[in-house]
Amino acid sequence: MIPVMKxxxxxxxxxxxxxxVASGWVAQGPRVAEFERAFARVIDxxxxxxxxxxxxxxxxxxxxxxxxxxxxxxxxxxxFIATANAARYVGATPVFADVDLRTQNLxxxxxxxxxxxxxxxxxxxxxxxxxxxxxAVRELASAREIAVIEDAAxxxxxxxxxRMVAADATLATFSFHPRxxxxxxxxxxxxxxxxxxxxxxxxxxxxxxxxxxxxRHLSDAPVIERYLETGYNYRMTDIQAAVGLVQLxxxxxxxxxxxxxxxxxxxxxxxxxxxxxxDPPYGTTNFQSYxxxxxxxxxxxxxxxLAALHCDGxxxxxxxxxxxxxxxxxxEPAPRLPVTxxxxxxxxxxxxxxxxxxxxxxxxxxxxxxxxxxxxx
Numbered sequence: 001m002i003p004v005m006k007x008x009x010x011x012x013x014x015x016x017x018x019x020x021v022a023s024g025w026v027a028q029g030p031r032v033a034e035f036e037r038a039f040a041r042v043i044d045x046x047x048x049x050x051x052x053x054x055x056x057x058x059x060x061x062x063x064x065x066x067x068x069x070x071x072x073x074x075x076x077x078x079x080f081i082a083t084a085n086a087a088r089y090v091g092a093t094p095v096f097a098d099v100d101l102r103t104q105n106l107x108x109x110x111x112x113x114x115x116x117x118x119x120x121x122x123x124x125x126x127x128x129x130x131x132x133x134x135x136a137v138r139e140l141a142s143a144r145e146i147a148v149i150e151d152a153a154x155x156x157x158x159x160x161x162x163r164m165v166a167a168d169a170t171l172a173t174f175s176f177h178p179r180x181x182x183x184x185x186x187x188x189x190x191x192x193x194x195x196x197x198x199x200x201x202x203x204x205x206x207x208x209x210x211x212x213x214x215x216r217h218l219s220d221a222p223v224i225e226r227y228l229e230t231g232y233n234y235r236m237t238d239i240q241a242a243v244g245l246v247q248l249x250x251x252x253x254x255x256x257x258x259x260x261x262x263x264x265x266x267x268x269x270x271x272x273x274x275x276x277x278x279d280p281p282y283g284t285t286n287f288q289s290y291x292x293x294x295x296x297x298x299x300x301x302x303x304x305x306l307a308a309l310h311c312d313g314x315x316x317x318x319x320x321x322x323x324x325x326x327x328x329x330x331x332e333p334a335p336r337l338p339v340t341x342x343x344x345x346x347x348x349x350x351x352x353x354x355x356x357x358x359x360x361x362x363x364x365x366x367x368x369x370x371x372x373x374x375x376x377x
Contacts, residue, residue: 002364004315005289007178008254008354009243016242028212028235035241036189038248039174043156044167045191047198050236050244051205054153054175054188058086060204060234061171061190062121064197065147067092071120076106077324078340079125083151084323092120096324098337103280104291104320105132108140121147126155127320128277128349129288131165147171156182157255157286165283166191176240181254181286182247184240205234257354258287261361265290265350268365272374290352291319292368293343299373302346312367319347 020031032050040048051057067073069091075083077096087094097114100107104127111122122141124132134150141148152158153175155165166172169191174180176187192198206212208231211223262285266276275293279285294302302318309316322344323329324337351364368374 002314002351002356002360003353004317004349004351005179006353006355007183008250009183009247013243013246016246017239020239020242023238025238027237028206029238031238031241031245032236035236035244035248038245039189040191042248042251043164043191045164045169045172045193047192047195049190049192049198049201049205050241051188051190051234052236053186053234054151054173054177055082055086056205056232056234057173057188057190058082058123058149058151059089059232060201061149061173062086062090062092063204064171064192064201065121065149067120067147070118072116072118074106074111074114074119074122075323076123076125076127076340077322077335077337078104078320078343079127079151079323080153080321081323081326081328083123083125084329086123093118094323094329095119096335096337096340098339099127099343101293101339101343102275102278103130103132104128104343105130106137107133108136111137112140115144115146119144119146121149123149123151125151125153126158126165128291129154129158129286130277131155131158131160131280131283131285133280133282134160134169149173153177153188154180154288155286156180157251158284160283169193171197176244176247179288181258181288182244182251184236184244184247187236187240187244203228204231207231207233254354255286258352259284261352261356262287262290264358264361265352265365269368272369272372274372287352289349291347291349293319293347294372296346298346300371302348305368305371306348308371309364309367312363314351314364314367316351316364317349319343319349 036048071092073087084094097110150169150172152166158165174189176184210226273295
């Protein structure tokens with residue numbers, strides 16, 4: 001069975017993790033701090049704060065943005081449900097907006113139609129690694145004093161106007177889940193544009209303590225810490241950070257390989273009437289996922305195609321979920337999101353990972369073309 005994805009891990013990651021264990025410092029410590037510095041250099045951002053997941057990073061970002069009960073946060077329904085859930089964590093209401101068909105991202109126009117006097121923030125997702133048009137959204141939001149939080153969970157290594165995605169974001173979040181290019185097993189990163197936000201985020205991730213456990217341990221005098229506000233346990237471990245440091249060094253090679261494999265998919269299916277993941281005019285995608293949207297008159301439905309691929313020994317996945325169609329959100333008034341509903345119904349994600357061979361990729365291509373009737377006389 002050809003998997004839909006597989007992380008690229010080697011003996012270097014195993015050795016780094018073993019060294020962390022042997023050091024005796026396995027909780028949040030010096031390797032986490034080193035990983036944060038290395039990540040900030042790679043992304044070219046001001047501050048990076050390692051946390052336990054991208055979901056917890058989103059929660060902290062909303063707290064830092066001052067979002068609270070009674071506020072509204074505009075989010076894409078077409079995203080992993082954590083994007084919408086994070087708004088609920090702070091007592092706010094997620095308001096779903098539609099997305100662009102070719103990028104699967106929110107646009108300034110779709111956001112504008114969802115604004116209300118209660119709108120306090122927008123979570124702008126760079127879906128599947130395809131960069132969103134951030135400048136247009138920022139222009140819309142800044143005139144209304146609305147915070148823009150970039151959900152770059154899938155977008156490490158993607159670019160926007162020649163810089164890394166979220167390089168200049170006020171607040172942004174990244175994921176290190178195994179389906180992402182850079183993985184630490186579980187884990188995430190919050191990036192900030194100010195030292196004040198970073199200082200508070202580091203405090204909040206560690207129960208609101210005035211001094212971190214690592215700093216207390218390294219102090220040459222007894223320390224009595226204070227708890228300055230209600231915080232959380234959102235820490236990353238040094239074992240994870242050790243793996244992340246190795247993974248971060250692989251980023252350029254990971255992106256180059258995925259872009260090469262994506263180009264083969266696109267060329268092989270250029271004669272099909274399908275929409276596929278691609279670079280927008282203003283940036284490049286890391287192809288965290290390679291998605292394909294079937295036309296309305298396709299000879300086989302998306303779910304049938306997934307089943308047929310499985311029978312051919314190929315593991316594909318449905319496209320991005322639509323949160324507003326899930327039981328957790330269907331009790332609320334249903335928004336009108338025609339593009340989102342088409343994408344979640346008719347799109348699928350094809351196998352794409354660093355070690356995918358051309359031979360296996362050709363199997364995937366041949367199976368898709370056969371089931372879509374592309375190679376019939």
